[in-house]
Amino acid sequence: MANVNREQLGELPREVASLHVTALLFEGIVGGQSGDFTPMLDGILAAVYARRERLLPPSDPSECAAIDIPIQKSACGRVYLCSSGVCHALERQNPPPHKHRRAPCVEYARLGSSKITSVLQTGGADKSYRVPYEYTLLQDNCVEWWCLGDQAMIESLLREVSSLGKFRGAGKGRVREWVVEQCEPWGDGFPVLRDGQAMRPLPLDYPGLAPKQSVAYRTLCPPYHLRMLEEPCVVPRSI
Numbered sequence: 001m002a003n004v005n006r007e008q009l010g011e012l013p014r015e016v017a018s019l020h021v022t023a024l025l026f027e028g029i030v031g032g033q034s035g036d037f038t039p040m041l042d043g044i045l046a047a048v049y050a051r052r053e054r055l056l057p058p059s060d061p062s063e064c065a066a067i068d069i070p071i072q073k074s075a076c077g078r079v080y081l082c083s084s085g086v087c088h089a090l091e092r093q094n095p096p097p098h099k100h101r102r103a104p105c106v107e108y109a110r111l112g113s114s115k116i117t118s119v120l121q122t123g124g125a126d127k128s129y130r131v132p133y134e135y136t137l138l139q140d141n142c143v144e145w146w147c148l149g150d151q152a153m154i155e156s157l158l159r160e161v162s163s164l165g166k167f168r169g170a171g172k173g174r175v176r177e178w179v180v181e182q183c184e185p186w187g188d189g190f191p192v193l194r195d196g197q198a199m200r201p202l203p204l205d206y207p208g209l210a211p212k213q214s215v216a217y218r219t220l221c222p223p224y225h226l227r228m229l230e231e232p233c234v235v236p237r238s239i
Contacts, residue, residue, distance in 0.1 A: 010049040010068035013150035018190060020183040021145040021154065028137040029165040029173040038085025039164050039224075040200070041145040045069040046222040048157045058223055067222070070153035074192070076203070079220050082147035083191045083199040084236055088139040099167065102128045135172070146183070146191035146199070155180045201233040209234055 021041060029038075046067045050057075058064045071080045103119050103126035121128045143164065147154075158178040165173035185191070189208050192199050196210030201218035214237055217230040 008066045008068060009053060010046070011070055011153060012068045013070040013072060013153060015150050015152075016072050016148050017151055017182050018185045019147050019149055019151055019154065020181055021147065021158075022179040023143045023164060023175050024177040024179065025138065025141045025143070025164070026174040026176050027141070027172070028135050029143070030167045031134045031136065031165065038087055038143055040084060040222070041082045041147060042069055042071055042080040043222040043224045044161055044164075045071065045154065045157050048160050051160075058226065061226060061229060064223060064226075069149075070157070071147050071149035074206075076206075078203055079192065079200070079206075080147070081192055082149070083145050084201070085143045085145055086199075087143045090137045090139050098130045098132050100128075100130050141176075148191060151180055151182065198234045198236050201235050204232055204234060206234065213237075 046069050049067050049069070050065065053065075055065055069080065071082050073080055103121055105119055108119060119126050155178070158180065161178070162168075162175055163171075163173045164175060167173075186194055189196070192202060192206075193208050196208060198206075198209065198213055201216075201220060202209065203220065204215070213234045215232055216235045218233040218235055219226060219229045220231070220233065223229075
């Protein structure tokens with residue numbers, strides 16, 4: 001059954017302020033696709049609303065629900081006015097840890113039919129695998145974002161977020177505390193531009209961009225995991 005939801009979900013900001021959001025972690029974080037290991041704040045907030053409605057992650061743009069979040073959008077309406085996550089990697093575990101998967105043979109025996117007499121673990125859908133992943137320790141164990149949004153609404157949503165990154169079910173990326181506080185904007189372009197430099201993936205024609213910046217294929221708004229929505233974007237140097 002397709003995960004299609006045409007109704008508008010979520011909430012728009014009631015009040016807008018310049019905010020500094022910090023996730024304080026118990027430990028390191030496991031990166032996502034394209035080598036990034038800091039999730040986007042707008043994606044985190046949209047995921048909270050999606051989880052409340054028990055929506056499955058969309059596998060195709062046609063399955064995407066329209067979700068409002070309490071962060072202001074840009075004048076062009078293409079991006080939310082929030083930065084990418086900012087953090088500083090101290091070290092990466094070496095040798096890298098591995099993710100293991102084996103077919104659930106005990107469950108097969110308990111729940112399967114009497115016709116299941118063997119499970120092939122060297123090939124096919126039940127093949128075992130051992131894949132390395134990148135586990136990164138961060139300076140001060142924190143990730144920071146800046147945004148224009150509703151402080152009270154964002155705080156309420158983040159209380160439902162207990163971990164970040166990949167392999168959260170295995171205890172990775174656990175959040176110890178969320179801190180949302182008002183801050184002084186640094187000038188024109190806050191919070192997506194700083195001295196003309198991109199603080200998040202932006203359209204190539206976004207006003208105020210300084211020349212000669214890094215360009216890569218990225219998704220401009222949630223859901224960020226859909227690679228078919230990627231387009232050429234100006235990206236921060238750290239991405």
